[in-house]
Amino acid sequence: MAQLESVRDSLSREQNSANRATETDRYVGARIRERRVMLGLSQQQMADMIGVTYQQTHKYERGINRISAGRLYEIAQVLRVPVSYFFEGLEDTDDGTLPARQRMCLELARNFTQISNERHQEALSHLARALAVEP
Numbered sequence: 001m002a003q004l005e006s007v008r009d010s011l012s013r014e015q016n017s018a019n020r021a022t023e024t025d026r027y028v029g030a031r032i033r034e035r036r037v038m039l040g041l042s043q044q045q046m047a048d049m050i051g052v053t054y055q056q057t058h059k060y061e062r063g064i065n066r067i068s069a070g071r072l073y074e075i076a077q078v079l080r081v082p083v084s085y086f087f088e089g090l091e092d093t094d095d096g097t098l099p100a101r102q103r104m105c106l107e108l109a110r111n112f113t114q115i116s117n118e119r120h121q122e123a124l125s126h127l128a129r130a131l132a133v134e135p
Helices: 002-019 023-040 044-050 054-062 067-078 084-085 098-115 118-131
Strands: none
Touching: 023 054, 023 084, 023 098, 044 054, 044 067, 067 084
16 A cells, blocks of 8 residues: 555655656746747737647746647747747756847847837838948
8 A cells, every 4th residue: 555655656756756747847948938029919919829828828928837749830930930949059058048149139029019000110110221221
């Protein structure tokens, strides 16, 4: 009887650690958020597109809940990127946070989508292109 309880406890611990989010889950979630913001989508819009609640999308992006392979494929389709996109740069980070350059790009994309004047958006886009070709 003691052996059975020991096996049951061991399986329970394995299941709990298997279901717990990891640094990789948090990194993938951050990449999902980054891409969603770049496309100008709200969490609610993305949730509607993949058939989950806003809360679930929020948990995916924060790395609180793990994402199944099938769901990650759906998210990739909605965000128009290959699944591998979410893992790019993973080896470069050791604490699960986005590198400073990616954070800056995310902030730039978020701010750009908040510009309501189309002419201002176009001017900023031209400025970025001009600065990009400078040596």
